[in-house]
Amino acid sequence: MRTVDTINQLLAQLPVGLSIGAVLLLAALGLNFTFGQMGVINMAHGELIMVGAYTAFVAQAWVGLPSSYALLVALPAAFAVTGLLGLALEAGLIRHFYGRPLDTLLLTFGIGLVLQQLARDVFGAPNVSVPAPPWLAGGLTVAGMHLPYARLFILALAAACVAATAYYLSRSRSGRRMRAVIHNRDLAAVSGIAVRRVDAATFFLGSGLAGVAGVALTLIGPTGPTTGTNYIVDAFLVVVVGGLGQLRGTVLAAFALGLLNAMVEPWSGASLAKVVVFAAIIVFLQLRPQGMFTVRTRALT
Amino acid sequence: MITVRRGGVAVSLLAAAALMLSGCSGGTADDSEDTVKVGMLHSLSGTMAISEVTVRDAVKLAIDEINADGGVLGRQIEPIEEDGASEPAVFAEKAEKLLQSDGVATVFGGWTSASRQAMLPVFEGNNGLLWYPVQYEGLESSPNIVYTGATTNQQIIPALDYLREQGYTKLYLVGSDYVFPRTANQIITAYAKAHDMEIVAEEYTPLGHTEYSTIANAIASSDADAVFNTLNGDSNVSFFQQLRSAGVGPEDVPVLSVSVAEEEVGGIGTDNIAGHLVAWNYYQTTDTPANAEFVAAFQEAYGEDRVTSDPMQSAYNAVYLWKAAVEKAGSFEVDAVREALDGITLDAPEGTITIDGATQHVYKIARIGQIGEDGLITEVWNSGEPIKPDPYLEGYDWAADL
Numbered sequence: 001m002r003t004v005d006t007i008n009q010l011l012a013q014l015p016v017g018l019s020i021g022a023v024l025l026l027a028a029l030g031l032n033f034t035f036g037q038m039g040v041i042n043m044a045h046g047e048l049i050m051v052g053a054y055t056a057f058v059a060q061a062w063v064g065l066p067s068s069y070a071l072l073v074a075l076p077a078a079f080a081v082t083g084l085l086g087l088a089l090e091a092g093l094i095r096h097f098y099g100r101p102l103d104t105l106l107l108t109f110g111i112g113l114v115l116q117q118l119a120r121d122v123f124g125a126p127n128v129s130v131p132a133p134p135w136l137a138g139g140l141t142v143a144g145m146h147l148p149y150a151r152l153f154i155l156a157l158a159a160a161c162v163a164a165t166a167y168y169l170s171r172s173r174s175g176r177r178m179r180a181v182i183h184n185r186d187l188a189a190v191s192g193i194a195v196r197r198v199d200a201a202t203f204f205l206g207s208g209l210a211g212v213a214g215v216a217l218t219l220i221g222p223t224g225p226t227t228g229t230n231y232i233v234d235a236f237l238v239v240v241v242g243g244l245g246q247l248r249g250t251v252l253a254a255f256a257l258g259l260l261n262a263m264v265e266p267w268s269g270a271s272l273a274k275v276v277v278f279a280a281i282i283v284f285l286q287l288r289p290q291g292m293f294t295v296r297t298r299a300l301t
Numbered sequence: 302m303i304t305v306r307r308g309g310v311a312v313s314l315l316a317a318a319a320l321m322l323s324g325c326s327g328g329t330a331d332d333s334e335d336t337v338k339v340g341m342l343h344s345l346s347g348t349m350a351i352s353e354v355t356v357r358d359a360v361k362l363a364i365d366e367i368n369a370d371g372g373v374l375g376r377q378i379e380p381i382e383e384d385g386a387s388e389p390a391v392f393a394e395k396a397e398k399l400l401q402s403d404g405v406a407t408v409f410g411g412w413t414s415a416s417r418q419a420m421l422p423v424f425e426g427n428n429g430l431l432w433y434p435v436q437y438e439g440l441e442s443s444p445n446i447v448y449t450g451a452t453t454n455q456q457i458i459p460a461l462d463y464l465r466e467q468g469y470t471k472l473y474l475v476g477s478d479y480v481f482p483r484t485a486n487q488i489i490t491a492y493a494k495a496h497d498m499e500i501v502a503e504e505y506t507p508l509g510h511t512e513y514s515t516i517a518n519a520i521a522s523s524d525a526d527a528v529f530n531t532l533n534g535d536s537n538v539s540f541f542q543q544l545r546s547a548g549v550g551p552e553d554v555p556v557l558s559v560s561v562a563e564e565e566v567g568g569i570g571t572d573n574i575a576g577h578l579v580a581w582n583y584y585q586t587t588d589t590p591a592n593a594e595f596v597a598a599f600q601e602a603y604g605e606d607r608v609t610s611d612p613m614q615s616a617y618n619a620v621y622l623w624k625a626a627v628e629k630a631g632s633f634e635v636d637a638v639r640e641a642l643d644g645i646t647l648d649a650p651e652g653t654i655t656i657d658g659a660t661q662h663v664y665k666i667a668r669i670g671q672i673g674e675d676g677l678i679t680e681v682w683n684s685g686e687p688i689k690p691d692p693y694l695e696g697y698d699w700a701a702d703l
Contacts, residue, residue, distance in 0.1 A: 016514040023512075125351045127538060127568025139546060146518060148546030220546075221511040222538035222568060226348060230511050230535065265515045270506035271478045 012145055013262040019151035021258025022158040023220065026213040027231040028238035028250055029161055033206030034086070035236070036245035037182050038199065040094060041101055043108040045235060046228025047115035048207050051085060052078035052214020053223045054123060057130050067131045071215065075157075078211035086207020090200055098199075112228070119225040127224035136219065150219040157216050161209060162251055168205075169247065178202055182245055237281055243291030252292055257281075336379040337372075337633055339364070339623075340399035342410030342420075347387025348509075348534070352612070353412045355564055356434055357382075359613035360409045362602055363620035373624045374631070381405060389419035396420045400427040406633040407432065409619055412612070414438060414480050421446065430635045432623060434616035436559070436581070438484035439692040440703075444639065448662045449615040449622065449654075451582050452692040457485055459667035460529075460557055460580035461492050463682050469527040471499045473520050473554075475540065476531035478505040485531050485559070487703055488694070495699030501525040506532070511539040517547035520554060530558040537561055541573040551576030557669075562610035563678060571676045581611040582665045583651035584678040592650035608677075609650075618649045622656060622663075654687065662690030 027049060034042040055078035060070045089111060097104045132150060139148035169175040180188040181198045189195045214227070221230065238257060242249030257277060265273040285291075341360055343353040364378045372378060381403050383395040392411065399405045400423065407430045411417045414437050424431045424445035436451040464472070474489060476482025486503055493500050501523050504516050517540075520528060532540055537558070544556070557578040563585050566574060585596060585608055595617065599609050622645055627633055630641035643658020655664040664687035670678035694700035 012518070013515065016518065019514060020512055120350075125354055126564055127351070127535065129567055129570040131570055131572055132542075137545070139548060146521065146547055148543070148548075150542075150546050151514070220539060220542055222535040224351065224535065224568060226535070230509055261512070262515060266519070269504055270510055270512070270516070274507060 009266060010263060013266060014259070015145055015147050015151070017259035017262030018255065019148075019155060019258070020261055021255035022151070022155040023217065023231075024234055024238050024258055025158045025251060025254035026154065026161065026209075026216055028235040028242075028254055029158075029165065030206040030209030030211075030213065031235045031239050032242070032245065032247065032250045033202050033209070036239045036242075036250070037178070038202055038206075039101065039244075040098075040203075041105040041108065042206075043105060043232065044089070044112040044115065045108075045206075045210055046230075046232035047112040048082045048086060048210035048228070049214040049217065049231055050119060050225065050228040051082050051115065052211030053130070053218050053227050054119060054128075054214075055081050055211060056215045056218045057123070057128050057223055060130060061128070068133050068135065071133050071136075071219075074215045075212055078215045079208040080211075082211030082214070083204045083208030086210075087200055087204045089207075090203035094203070095196075095199070116225045116228075123225070125225065127222045130218040130223050132219050154216050154219065157212070161212060162247065165205070165209070166247055174198075174201060241281055241284060241291055243293035246291070246293040249291055249293040335376055337374075337376045338379045338381055338403055338405045340396075340403065340405040340408035340410070341380050341382045342385055342392060342395055342399065342408055344387040344412065344416075345382075345384040349385075349387040349412055349416075351534075352564065353385070353387075355610065355613050356410075356412065356616045358603055358607075359599065359609070359617040360620055362599055363617045365602070366598065367620065367624055373627050374633070385410065385416060387413075389413070389415040392416040393419040393423050396423045396429070396431070397427070400424070400429045405429075406627075407623055407635070407638070409434070409616060409623075411435070417446070428635055430623075430638060432616075432619035434619055435612045438481045439694065440484065442660045442662070442692050444661065445635075446661065447619065447622070447642065447656070448660075448690075448692075449619045450612060451665055451667070452662055452690050453485065453488055454691040454694060454697070455582060455665045455667050455688045456559060456580050457488055458492065458697070459684050459688070460559065460669060461489060461496075461498075463580075463669045464527055464529075464557065465496060465498065466682075469555075470497065471501050471525045471527070473501045473523060473525035473528045474503040474531070475516060475520075475528060476503075476505050477508050477510075477533045477536060479508060479533075481533070482531035486529075488700065489529060491699050491703060506536060508533065508536070510536050513540045513543040514547070516540075517544045517549065520544065521547045521549050525554060528554055528556040530556050531560060532558070533560045537565060538569045538573075541569050541577070545573050551578075562612065563608035563676070564610045564613075566672055566676045566678070567608070571672070571674055574672050575674050577672055578681075579670050579672065579678060580667070581670065581678075582668055583611045583614045584668065584670050584680060585609045586670075586677055586679055587651060587668070589648075589650060589652055591648050595650040611651075614650050618647060618651075618654060618663075621647055621649075622654075626656075652687070657690050660690050660692055662692060664689055 031045045034040050056074040059065050059074040097107055136149045139146055177193050177198050181195050238253045242253035261273050261277050264276045343357040344350050364380050368377050385392040409432045411433045412435050417433050421443055431446045433446055434449050436456050439453040474486050490500055555578050559580050561579050596609050625645045626638045626641045630637040642656045646655045652666050666687050667684040668680050669682040671681050672678050
């Protein structure tokens with residue numbers, strides 16, 4: 001009887017874990033490019049998420065789109081806005097700091113603070129409200145489990161983003177160039193690939209994905225100048241646990257951490273669940289410092 | 302060698318004497334006869350800036366009004382602003398600076414209990430006077446602090462009385478993991494035990510937590526008939542959004558919050574929180590002549606879209622209470638002002654308030670409000686009479702063990 005109860009409770013937490021995983025995945029997907037692939041310790045990633053969230057706000061409150069489809073318009077708009085912002089940061093600042101990881105850390109941290117203050121000046125310090133589309137309000141109940149539509153939407157969006165990036169990396173010419181540069185930058189350069197242009201494209205893609213995440217996160221969390229700081233640490237954890245620059249690693253790590261969190265929380269409470277997840281990550285990284293997957297590379301570094 | 306040293310000692314002695322002199326003259330009053338310096342110490346940056354900037358605006362409004370009206374004892378108030386930066390250590394450091402090098406007559410500021418507790422030894426050590434405007438967890442009464450927000454018996458206990466009157470007996474407790482929610486929940490648990498109420502669960506989440514699926518589902522599937530919410534800050538946004546997604550509405554399980562005011566409702570989204578309850582001592586809609594003036598003056602100064610909230614109002618009152626105490630004492634001296642505090646009354650926006658000299662807290666009417674579709678809060682219940690502040694809950698038998 002007891003074990004049946006426990007198993008039922010674990011099963012009931014399954015959708016919760018998946019939806020936490022989907023949020024982690026969306027937040028970390030862009031970072032997988034800027035940090036994972038390019039090695040830029042991008043502390044401003046959270047603020048790019050924040051800019052994406054504000055794009056959803058602007059689409060509704062300033063442009064005046066009705067909430068029924070403003071979200072759908074905001075997704076590509078946020079991708080473009082944060083992508084271009086990332087591109088500008090890369091071209092104007094970050095590019096000058098390649099190969100100096102500690103300086104990049106400080107630089108991007110500073111960029112993050114500047115962006116937070118900009119948001120405060122433009123939109124005010126209090127959180128703003130981004131009403132969810134009416135069709136995402138309720139949820140459906142399957143076998144006694146309640147699945148909110150907002151969570152299902154985030155899950156679907158995360159899946160779509162992963163599918164699109166996977167397709168881009170493996171099928172398109174520019175995606176293959178991107179992978180070539182990661183595997184062996186010098187060899188890619190002598191083969192005629194414009195590595196500088198690939199760097200810029202990678203940063204554009206990673207930043208744009210952060211924007212998409214920002215729009216989706218308005219469905220479940222606050223939209224304010226410090227929105228990004230809520231997600232940045234988790235995003236880094238996912239990328240590091242998954243293995244730098246590994247798409248499948250990021251996906252697996254996000255869902256693993258989400259499920260672990262959801263399974264532990266009913267017994268331990270939210271604070272301790274976080275501790276358990278951190279402890280598990282520390283143990284895992286002790287055993288496997290390189291993360292779940294590593295790039296097989298000929299580079300000696 | 303020796304003479305040089307002697308010279309050095311003499312110089313430093315002179316410097317010390319000069320410092321002491323300037324400290325003495327600054328400590329009591331300003332050198333120039335037409336102004337009096339007061340400190341404003343709020344977080345203008347960092348995570349608490351969202352809330353504390355609104356309080357700063359209210360204090361500034363009161364100072365401007367008093368100055369336009371001729372000042373205090375014929376002197377214009379000269380505010381000196383410092384940024385607490387959401388860090389308790391910075392609050393302590395800036396408080397020290399305001400008291401020692403600026404020689405302010407009094408300080409208005411603080412929001413989190415951590416910042417208040419960090420400033421407390423500074424104010425006690427320098428014999429300063431701090432006006433603290435936010436409801437808090439009680440169990441404190443310093444001769445160097447005046448608490449113009451509610452203590453627990455003016456907010457949490459009336460809220461529990463209200464829930465019990467409405468027939469809610471099974472409470473689900475959700476709070477952020479720090480001192481105020483934990484103390485509040487201790488009081489709630491003791492109250493429940495004494496009044497035949499049941500605590501279904503008690504959950505804490507870290508500050509800034511955004512994942513409430515598990516708790517929302519647990520509330521949905523529990524037999525709790527009301528939630529007592531002591532979450533602070535951004536977490537409220539996620540909590541209410543995800544509670545609604547889980548299919549729990551105010552008609553099923555009402556949530557009574559003690560840290561959600563008008564300012565936060567906008568960010569949470571009215572469609573997520575409309576119909577739920579809050580407990581404070583003041584709402585923007587509170588119907589008093591003083592409040593009509595306060596809201597009009599505030600919106601004229603800062604914009605039509607701005608809202609007023611309980612902590613803002615308590616901070617605004619603090620400046621007027623200080624003015625009344627100074628005028629009663631006929632002096633800006635801290636000890637004289639403290640002597641004068643007892644019994645000072647003010648027709649405040651929240652109604653008539655009176656300082657209780659023994660605890661340096663304020664008599665206040667408790668009010669339960671319901672959040673409306675327009676984001677404003679309407680009162681559904683009040684305590685009628687102003688409640689005597691009782692920070693140590695000495696007047697409650699069931700609270701003897703706390």
